[in-house]
Amino acid sequence: MTLLLGPPSSGKTRLLLALAGRLGSDLKVSGRVTYNGHGMDEFVPQRTSAYTSQYDLHAGEMTVRETLDFSARCQGVGGLSDMLAELSRREKAANIKPDPDIDIYMKAAALEGQKTSVVTEYMLKILGLEICADTLRLTTGEILVGPARALFMDEISTGLDSSTAFQIVNSLRQSIHILNGTALISLFQPAPETYNLFDDIILLSDGKIVYQGPCENVLEFFGYMGFKCPERKRVADFLQEVTSRKDQAVYQCLI
Secondary structure, eight states: OOOEETOOOOSOOOOOOOOTTTTTSSOOOOOEEEEEEETTTTHHHHHHHEEEOOOOOTTTOOHHHHHHHHHHHHTTOOOOHHHHHHHHHHHHHOOOOOOOOHHHHHHHTOOOOOOSSSHHHHHHTTTTTTGGGTTOOEEEEEHTHHHHHHHEEEEETTOOOOHHHHHHHHHHHHHHHHHHHHEEEOOOOHHHHHHHHSEEEEEEEEEEEEEEEGGGGGHHOOOOOOOOOOOOOOOHHHHHHHHHHHOOOHHHHHO
């Protein structure tokens, strides 16, 4: 779980789009993005990653369960029986014994003729949405039911109170840690309890990375640079203020 912080126009959205392989083809880029050492020309990043915009676009007539199930099927979850049969054949040929829990889950997900996918029901449980599964509301769970294990989420707390934002990020954290995924989430002034859910943090300023590393080391880093966080000040607010300063000498010191 990585938190992405930075002032407006610092490049957060552009970075998320670049990592998700969703930049416009007419843009000139430098550098290289790799997934586990593989360049984006070696696979389909749009199937491996998922990008969530801060602007919602949903079918308001569909319930939570219907929306998650529809999203899962659009992303290729369901109808997996042929793929599972081929996987089992190769495992037997290579004398590989699959993990029992994962094997049961995959077989359940591949069953045909179900009204809803077991993946949908599983994600409803993880996100604590069973109580409202048949109501007309939606959450970021729409992308979690797909095959993507790299999630890039842009300002997903916009319009939410701090308690709701905490619940959503906490659910994402559980999902990421259970499924061994990766999440880079951009938030604006997260509350301390939400900030503490993240493992790492990336700070952007004017399109440059000011800090990238564990959350537990960020205050020590800025203290070494001469910026001390005042007592009783929220860490996220302090970091936002530091990266928002326009003094060029400050930028050079940080970079």
